[in-house]
Amino acid sequence: DAGVTQSPTHLIKTRGQHVTLRCSPISGHKSVSWYQQVLGQGPQFIFQYYEKEERGRGNFPDRFSARQFPNYSSELNVNALLLGDSALYLCASSWRTSGSSVGELFFGEGSRLTVL
Amino acid sequence: SQELEQSPQSLIVQEGKNLTINCTSSKTLYGLYWYKQKYGEGLIFLMMLQKGGEEKSHEKITAKLDEKKQQSSLHITASQPSHAGIYLCGADRSPGNQFYFGTGTSLTVIP
Numbered sequence: 001d002a003g004v005t006q007s008p009t010h011l012i013k014t015r016g017q018h019v020t021l022r023c024s025p026i027s028g029h030k031s032v033s034w035y036q037q038v039l040g041q042g043p044q045f046i047f048q049y050y051e052k053e054e055r056g057r058g059n060f061p062d063r064f065s066a067r068q069f070p071n072y073s074s075e076l077n078v079n080a081l082l083l084g085d086s087a088l089y090l091c092a093s094s095w096r097t098s099g100s101s102v103g104e105l106f107f108g109e110g111s112r113l114t115v116l
Numbered sequence: 117s118q119e120l121e122q123s124p125q126s127l128i129v130q131e132g133k134n135l136t137i138n139c140t141s142s143k144t145l146y147g148l149y150w151y152k153q154k155y156g157e158g159l160i161f162l163m164m165l166q167k168g169g170e171e172k173s174h175e176k177i178t179a180k181l182d183e184k185k186q187q188s189s190l191h192i193t194a195s196q197p198s199h200a201g202i203y204l205c206g207a208d209r210s211p212g213n214q215f216y217f218g219t220g221t222s223l224t225v226i227p
Contacts, residue, residue, distance in 0.1 A: 004158075033215065035217075041219070041220065042120075042204050042217035042218055042219050042220045043159070043204070043217045044216075044217075045214055045215055045216055045217075048214065048215070056214040058214065088156065090158060090159070092159075104149075104161045104164060105149075105151075105159070105161065105206075105215065106161070107151075107158035107159040107160075108158050109157055109158045110156075110157065110158055112156070
């Protein structure tokens, strides 16, 4: 069975541009979450989606947005890119149901964004 | 500021040595998770602890959650080069909505 897949794996953008990152969860997983990992730091929570609804949001500006589709795949969008947005963006899926513990998160390999 | 503090920040050990990584929270933890990350890659789930005093082992790695559920330790026995990577603890802030990670511990094992 395929694990969590993310695309693209690497991308380079310039300041002010927009980026869309994509994530396909493990089959049967209805919860998807997004994390930003800056070099040398632990991942920072951005969003969590369950059954196509936003269930949690981290401390990120409105330039960051996401959505989950009927097939449970997800997109993370970042507008007006800043140099500080350069990071590894990780997607994770889980069996989590509403109100329950997160449980084991299954991570993709990430999308490495470089903003010049 | 980070709600989960890990120590040490980095660790270099000789192959075969034992080591311990600590994860401390200022709040009671609902669930405590340990993950391993190879440099620049995704995270691999190691263990989940939910009950105070709980201890779990997998191969040469043992994790414990203290009785007050505010600190966890990860112990590696007879370290090997394959253990090298970044170890991250993670926790639920409350049932479900947000998951956050510790500061990370970088482990290097010298053959």
